[in-house]
Amino acid sequence: MASKYIDILKKNAMLIVLVLVYLFFTIMTSGQMFQAMNFNALITQNAYVFILATGMLMCMLTGGNIDLSCGSFVCFLGSVGAVMMAVKGMGTGVSIALMLLIGVIYGCVLGFLIAYVNVPPWIATLAGFLAFRGLGTAILSDNSTTGSVSLSNNEGYMALFSGKLFSTPVGQMNMICLIAGIVAAAIVVILNFSTRARKLKKGYEADSLVSVIVKSVLAVAAILLFAYKLALSGGIPVVLVWVVVIILIYSFITSKTTMGRYFYTIGDNAETTRLSGVDTKLIMFLAYLNMAVLTAITTFIVTSRFQAANSTAGTCYEMDAIAACVVGGVSAYGGSGTIFGMVVGATLIGVINLGMSLMGVNADWQKIVKGLVLLAAVVFDILAAKKNATK
């Protein structure tokens, strides 16, 4: 029995670490961390990590491949978009469509180079990392004296990618947010129980009733807490909708589709997968095309949050995304990792960022701590894998 509990603890180690770290910062900031506005900040400040890490996860699954160019591409695409909307006066819809198109084109070029020309991913994307930062900065300095193009007048753009749904004043209870939380919690509970019932009916191994109840109670508690806090902070942030939709879509792709399955098997053994009749080059191509599209969406969110495009936008975003994946248990060699794990990893990094900012830790120390957390996560991962192997 004892070993069963240890197993459960091990499986959810990162989740437990996340809770402990959260409690640590709550205590260290004398409860500031627990305030409604900081729940809101956790989501709005880290939305980019969730979305980029989703794309990065798909790349990493194929064999530990990464995209170093996404941060610089956010800067470049943001400056192109800002110039289109704010300087050239083009329509918001047209600009968004064109930005997406540029993202798709970049993804195709990158995917082609990596999948069909066999350029090592980190070199191909290192080129982008350098070039797009330069390009983005050049475009901005051509179009403004300050190196930054403001988008604050474009209300439509703001509404689409930042701000609140059915916004209410801070401090007041936003009923729609609360109801959305209750509905989400109910769906989670129903899904948990119906999955178990279906498994039992067909005679498969299913989790025990106790563990399903515990899982459901914890999930409901977390969702309702978030809903309550967000309701007090003015409503559901629009980015949350983007993040949740993207996470749900990719959860489905990675766990339920044949396409998703191939990402995993390629990472584990590309040659086997190829000889099993899978077009492995196409999968590699899609991984980077997908990454570029998600980077474009990230650009919308980031420029909208800052209400401007500037030359430092997206700095180190690629590293945050990789770190979120690795901390979330995505293998640096490919073949394993889940969206859920990545979400936990991204949240953990977000909590550490926010907690340290609230504590007033200076930026240098923040970097040091993040580096150590990343290293610790990888070492933990390797040790856990070793333990399993010797079992």
Place this chain on the structure above:
Amino acid sequence: MGNTILEMKNITKTFPGVKALDNVNFKVEEGEIHALVGENGAGKSTLMNVLSGIYPYGTYEGDIVYKGEVCQFHKIKDSEEKGIVIIHQELALVPQMTIGENMFLGNERGTKNAINWNETYSEADKYLKMVGLSESSHVLIKDIGTGKQQLVEIAKALAKNAQLLILDEPTSSLNETDSRALLDLMLEFKKKGMTMIIITHKLNEVVYVADKITVVRDGSTVETLDCAKDDVNEERIIKGMVGREITDRFPKRHDVKIGEVNMEVKDWTVHHPLYTERVVVDHVNFNVKKGEVVGIYGLMGAGRTELAMSMFGKSYGTDITGTMTINGKEVNLKSPREAINEKLAYVTEDRKGNGLVLGKSIKVNTSLANMDGVSERGVIDTDREYNIAVQYKDLLKTKTPTVEQSVGNLSGGNQQKVLLAKWMFTDPDVLILDEPTRGIDVGAKYEIYCIINDLVAAGKSVVMISSELPETIGMSDRIYIMNEGKFIGEMPASEATQENIMAAIIQSTGGGEKA
């Protein structure tokens, strides 16, 4: 002979949950070649790892008495200092380094801080001569063949002043000629007084070189046969290994009707992917009928795997010409997917390298080549996938607690079954099996043969590539002999003997160096 050089007394070694060795006693006399045989997982390698200090003193029970003294080896260096050197199955050579550098890796010549390269290379040349290699020690390892690499390993062991040499499956990746040369070298060393222990699956080799044979089964030594006194033959050894008489190593096929031609290949020519002027497969013609097992026999490097892979959706080679007909329809397969769609399956030779996804479950591996069979518009039906994996597990008698088990944890024989399940699930008409029983033990081989028989009984065609002659003769209806990229002979299995097949190969090699 007569002096006991090594005695391992009452060795017991436990891993968490398993007793790998149980009170093993093992005695080797000076100047003999002692063969250690047993099925996979019987404990041969564990025993040798105890001896060489890979499992240090204290992690096992019992005593190692070497040259009259009780030894306590804490690491490999300790046993090597005493002259016990082990050569592992997987070659431990660095491909990008020269023979000389490899030979003294970890044992460098010169002073403590500087390597004396002149001494290194001149000594290396000396040892190379001893193993009969004419290569210069400046040649890179990657530029010589596996047979020669194996000899370099032996030279490396000699350089360590080996007195007791342990060879773990030394011929597993060698062809017949190279294997024979290696065994002869062992016999030559014996004359000079060297003591050797050989671990091998190839019983004909055991009979050829060994003075004594110790059989290990389920972690204990069952018996030691003395080739000078006992009447030792392969059947006798197998009986000891499996604990029962195997009357027929190759199950009989009953009432299998051989029908019309199912697949035919004409004028098939393939060029090397990098050195495009080199012809790897040269105007090959062959066919396989429904319900028939066709064996393709050839030495390693004859081009068998290259032929199979080039047929399987051009997975190998460039400038492929020739025609291929499946079920009376001429096909031009441009990718593995098209090959699978035309009901051709290629069960690869290298289970770990390109056959299975080791980190993934039996379930995932079973469905990998036919995801359409377990999905609806790209969405996986998890129930169906699970049920199919279970179905094949039961059908092929794969030993595993659950199909969620990761394939890397299975034994070779069970991995091979998963690999077969994967391809059977694509519902092929023609299966090309490349070395289907390599590295798996006698019992599992028999089961694989039974599966092959079931396949042809169901009207499928099987092309079996093998470098084991008894297996080729025992399992095939018809045999094609391949050498240097060409098909040099075809004969019904009833007429085939080991002698006439080897003779055909030697003849066609046309004044080859070793013929």
